[in-house]
Amino acid sequence: MERDTSMDPTVEDLLKFIDKQALALENVGAACGQLQRPRHTNHQQHKEQRPASTGKPVAYTAAQEASCLLCKSNHKLYLCKSFQLMPATKRVQFAEEKGICNVCLGTHSGKCRFHFRCAECKQKHHTLLHCNNDKVEGPQAAASPASLAANKKMTTNSVLLPTAQVKLLARDGTEMTFKALLDSGSQLSFIFERAVQLLDLKPLQSNINIVGIVNTQASVKRCVPVDIHSLVNPFKLSTTCHVVERITCELPQRKFDISDFVIPPYVRLADKDFNIPSQIDLLMGADCFFQAMLPPESTIYESAAPPSGAQPSAPGARHPQLINTQFGYVIGGSLPTQVCNKVAVYKCTCESDINENLTNFWKSESVPEIYNEKSSEQELCEYVFQKTVQLKDDCFEVALPLKLPLEDVNDALGDSFHFALKRFLNLEKKLHKDPKLFIEYQKFIHDYINLNHGHFVDIESYQLSKDAVYFLPHHAVLKPDSKTTKLRTVFDASMKTNKKVSLNDLLLNGPTVQRDLFDILLLFRFGNYTFTTDIKQMFRNIRVIPEHTSLQNILWRDSPDETIKCIRLDRVSYGLKSSSYLATRCLKELAMHNERELPLASFILNNCTYVDDVLFSNSDLDLIVEAKSQLQQLLKKGSFKLHKWSANDSRILEDIPSTERHFDELEFQNDNCSIKTSGLQLIVHQDKFKIVSPESCDADNITKREILAYIGKFYDPIGFVGPIVVQAKSIMQKLWSSKSDWDSTPDDNIKSEWTEFLSSLAKMDPIYINRNVQFSDSDTVELIGFSDASSSTAYGCCVYLRVTDNEGKVHMHLLCSKSRINPLQNKNLTVPRLELNAALLLSVLIAKVTNTLKLKLKISTIYLFTDSQIVLAWLRTEVMKLTAYVANRVKAITNNTADCQWLYVNTKENPADYISRGVGPHELSGCDRWWHGPRFMHDSKYKFDENIELPAELPESRASAAISSNVGSAARPVTDILQGIHKYSSIQKMVLDELVMGGMVLQTNMADILCRLQEQNKMQKQEAGISAAPARAVSAVKSINLPQQLRDMRLPDLPQAIKDLKF
Known part of the structure; x- marks a missing residue:
């Protein structure tokens, strides 16, 4: 019996083995009347043919192969899928008609020699013949996450693994090039410890268990966030790499000749030295691999001819392939070569401690990027959509965005039938325990069929070993408080098959094409008239191309007495990773093609729709009625129907039937519809x-x-x-x-x-x-923002709309707020730094609010307030005069708030103080300053001007580095430098920091520093040397800032102490 040897056998495996042996013995006895014991070859051959066991191996050969009594295929009856799908009563009836043994399901005369008992009732019959509980034999025990590789001599083709030269940034900004291995079989990315030291990165604590070959385990305690830059394209990939002492051996394992390789001239290789063995410093796992893949083109897969003189390939062997990525073309695949005794296998899965996942919740957010580009996976998903989407008979038809060709899906997925069958039988038990739930669930299934959103198919029409087929488990999600849809059926495309792969694993993750709920709610607050509505069954109004519907099958039957049937779903289904993208992208496509004809409706779909909910407001009643009419016309072009209408004025819904109106409170919940949240109700x-x-x-x-x-x-x-x-x-x-x-x-x-x-x-x-938020076109509209930080709790910000009407009355309304909890145990985060982070958060929020509100109103002025005088002084200081931490954030704040004016507010008047310290739930409603801002700003005569004197001396500032070719002008007393020596953990860091941050240092200063350090730490002279990586960084800085000194260093009459410095 073949078994997954990557894990220990279970009791279930043993029972299956005994069962198969019993049937084999019975078949052999019936056919030949005797058992034939095979002759064993030498011990080594025998050892390779079977897994190790504690008992003496005994094998029997059958004189002829038995066939299934039901479908006549070449398998045993209890393995027959048709037999498993039959109701238990019909299985019993079939066994009686065919004279099949109730214990072993074999055909023999006389008493059965086996003593199997039902797993359900413990009676003496096979479990498949148990009538009260229709349970089939479950699938084999889940395979271990480890990979199994045969490590024996290879005399045929070896494999060339894809590598790339990539660029990483050191902590001081220096660029360094490393060789990376692209490995789609690893769930994590790894970095060599030596590379971390060269980059001078500070690892973070992690707790990851790595499961590898033959179930070997290792624990990784450190990780570092890195930005991986391409040397070929303007592409950056951010990920977290786990630090290991060694990734693998040198790759490739031997040098080979590439003079006869046919590589097209347009190809830019990611690794020009792909044929030369070298150290692997970085392993980019599946999280990076698929982001780096470029969309398929006619020239994306090119075969590189093998080198001349190589051993001839076996029939069907493939040559190395060129694959286009953001890092350039990588080369990988079969490579004819000589005998190789070592095989490199890279596949690992992680067992992440849930504690680590929640720890990430408390990490301080990084400075936001100036721009956010879509990942390559999202771009590829968009490419697939544009190439395959069609509007047929007023109905969209889309393809599932697969990561690989359809013909390769079966090999990647494996068997999902047995797992889905087991899940269905469990669901069936649950439904029959709750008759009301069963009726609702059955109604949903019948509705799916009656609306032609799915149809029954014969499961035997699938060749499960060849066709791209996936069976979706399904379950009910209950919403008891819902007035309309109390039950929703969700399909689970994340179920793993016997190959530990799910359908979602093979689907691309599309980009977000709609505005987020924050934007939509913000826009919804402006306008006297509103309407809300919902797109009915949005997902199910979109067809899936026929070639891909075989990946959407479910199992169902109305009664346990019936045969289990297969339903193929023809529409976009809930539970698939790409479903939300496909549905929302179809709405965007509809709006794009009808923008001129129906501009109001197109605007609503693009800016006022969140998934399938529409929220629109405007102060013109005629315009909002016209917008409602256009929206109905537009969605009808895509076979979408609107229902659950509501409005704050009855005139808007005069032509909407009462059956399609929604009279209850509208609740905005998070994506997990199974959880009742605090919600935001309208x-x-x-x-x-x-x-x-x-x-x-x-x-x-x-x-x-x-x-x-x-x-x-x-x-x-x-x-x-x-x-x-x-x-x-x-x-x-x-x-x-x-x-x-x-x-x-x-x-x-x-x-x-x-x-x-x-x-x-x-x-x-x-x-x-x-x-x-009422205002007229003649009113003055201003945005007011506040930020604050608490040393013990959090930092946050809030934004208000300040409206001054024609009569001089001022009204302030809270628009939104954001907060972040202070990071744990970070001694470097002083109160000024926390205040700076609060200002940074406000700058990001105000930029988002401004960008959103420009669709509806014109902002005259934006004023931002902080109660930190130090932060205000930092914002008015040149970034070159500030330390890196402060300078980076000041630069980001300046970019985000170029059109804003920063001012000071007293702590007692700062409404952001509430969000930085927290307020008791029952007290918040009475905090007038939180809801309407400071009272002094309600005075129309209030002047927004400079109202405080800023400090002259600032923390975290440094003297400007005056660049001069004069040797004497750049000198700095050594005593000043040595005052801060306690901050450094190594000479290299101190020297590099002094060169980069502190300005020009003379050769004599450097020599004096090193000498004093040697005396202070009693170190040997050679320990004062600078390692290779920092030396390159120092050299780069000196070449720019110390050209004259470097030339002087080449003079022949220098003192020996200076010559030893090795500048």
């Missing part, structure tokens, strides 16, 4: 937002798991109740830092604080906020 008839607290929590069951689950229910997309969320996250951080077990009770301090928080939530009344 009371349409009152034209107000309503915020309610989550459902009550069990105060007697206080564990880490329960607390984190409850906090996860808070959903505040626009930041109205930011101070409450900050308080909850602060408790979460304390709980996390305590490192308590998931199901253990936290310490008394945390428990007391959590109990007090729940008590405050129970006292919290619903909070109502006016949706409409």
Whole structure:
């Protein structure tokens, strides 16, 4: 019996083995009347033919191959899929008609010699013949995540693994080139420890268990975030690499001649030395591999001819292939070569500790990029959509964006049938325990068929060993509080097959093509009139091309007495990774092609639609009625239908039937529809937002798991109740830092604080906020932003709209807020730095708000306030005079707020103080400063001007580096440099920092520094040398800033002490 030898045998494996042996014995006995024991060859040959076992191996050969009594195929009856899909009663009936043994399912006369018992009732019959519980034999035990590789001599073709030369940035900005291995079989990326040292990077703590070949395990404790730059294209890829002492041996394992390789002249290789063995410093896993892949073109896959004189390839052998990536063309594939005793295999999976995943929640966010480019995977997904989308008979037809050709899907996926069958039988048990749930579920399935969104197919029509076929498990998601859809069926495309691959693993992840909910809600607050509506069954109104529908099969039957049937889904299905992209992209395509004919509707689809929900507002009643009419016309062109209409004025919905209207509160929830969140509700008839607290929590069951689950229910997309969320996250951080077990009770301090928080939530009344921010075209509209930081809790910001009407009255409305919890145990984050991070967060938020609001109103002025005088001084200081941490953030803030004016506000008047420290839930509704801003700004005579004197001396500033060719002008006393020597952990870091950050250093200064360091640390002279990587960085800086000194160093009459410096 063949078995996955990458894991230990289980009891189930043993029973299967005995079962097969029993059938083999029975078949042989019936055919030949005797058993034939084979002759064994030498011990070594026998050892290679079977896995090691503790008992003496015995094998039997059958004189003829038995066939299935049901389908006549070449397999045993209990392995027959048709037999497994039959109801248990019909299986029993078939066994009686054919005279099949109820125990072994074989055909023999007399008493059965085996003693198998049903796994369900423990009676003496086969489990497949159990009637009360229709359970089939489950699939084999899940394979180990380890890969299995035969490490024996290779006398045929060896494999050339794809490598690329990439560029990494050191901590000081120096560029260094390393050789990387592109490995799609690894879930993680790795970096050689030597490379980390050369780059002078500071690793972060991690906790990852790596499972590799033959289930070998290793623990990786460190990781570093890196930016990988291409040497060929303007492409950057950001990822986290785990630090290891060694990645692999040198690749390739031997040098080979490439003089006869036929490489097209247009090809730019990612690794020009791909044929020369060299050290691998970086392994880019699947997270990087597929982002680097470029869209397929006619020239993307080119065969490189083998070198002359190579051993002839075996029939069907392939030659190395050229594959286009962002790093250039990489070469990989079969390579005729000589005997090779070593085989390099790279495939690993990770067992991430959930603790590490949550730890990332508390990391301080990095400075945002000036631009965000789409990943290559998203670009490829968009490319596939544009090439395959069609509008046939007013209905979109799309292809599933697969990562590989359809003909290769079967080899990649493997068998999903048995896993989906087991899941279905479990679902069936659950449904029959709840008759009401079963009726709702059955109604959904029948509705799917009746609307021609799917159809029955004969499962025998599939060649499961050849065709691209995938079976989707499905389950119910209940929404008891929903007035319309209480049950929703979700298909699970993330189910792993026997090859540990799911359909979602083979689908591309498309880009986000709609505005986020934050933007849509922000736009929705402007305009006297509103309407909301919903696109009915949006996903199911889009067809999938026939070639790809075989990847969307589900199993179903109305009764356990029936045969299990297969339903092929013809429409875009819930649960597929690409479904949301395909649906929203079709809406965008519809808007793009009808923008001239129906401009209002196109605007709504592009800017006021979130997934399938539409929210539109305007102050012109005639315009909003016209927009409603255009939207109906536009969506009809794609066979989309609108329902659940609501409006704050009855005149808008005069022609909408009452059956298609929505009279209840509209609730905005997060993507996980199975979780009831705090939500943000819209009371349409009152034209107000309503915020309610989550459902009550069990105060007697206080564990880490329960607390984190409850906090996860808070959903505040626009930041109205930011101070409450900050308080909850602060408790979460304390709980996390305590490192308590998931199901253990936290310490008394945390428990007391959590109990007090729940008590405050129970006292919290619903909070109502006016949706409409009223103003006229003649009013003066200004944006006001505030930022603040607390050393103990968080930093955050909030943004207000300040409207001054014709009568001089001022109205201020809270628009949005954002917050970040202070990182854990970061001693370098001083209060000024936290205030600077708060200002940076405000700059990002104000840029987003400004970009969104320009669609609806004209902002006259933008004023931003901080209560930190140091931050204001930093913002008015040249970045070259600031340390790297401060300079980077000041530069980002300046770029984001070029059209804004930064001013000072007193801490007591700063509304952002609420979000930096947190507020009790029952107290927030009474915080007028939070909802309407400082009182002094409600005075129309208030002047926004400079109101404070900034400090003259700033922390984290450095003297300007005056560049001069005069040797004496750049000198700095050695005593000044040595004052900060305690900050450095090595001579190299101190020397490099002094050269780059501190300005010009004389040769004599450097010699004096090194001599004093040697005396102070009692080090040997050679220990003062600079290692290879920092030496290159130092050389680059000196070549720019010390040209004259470098020339003087070549003079013959220099003192020996200076010559030893090796400049």
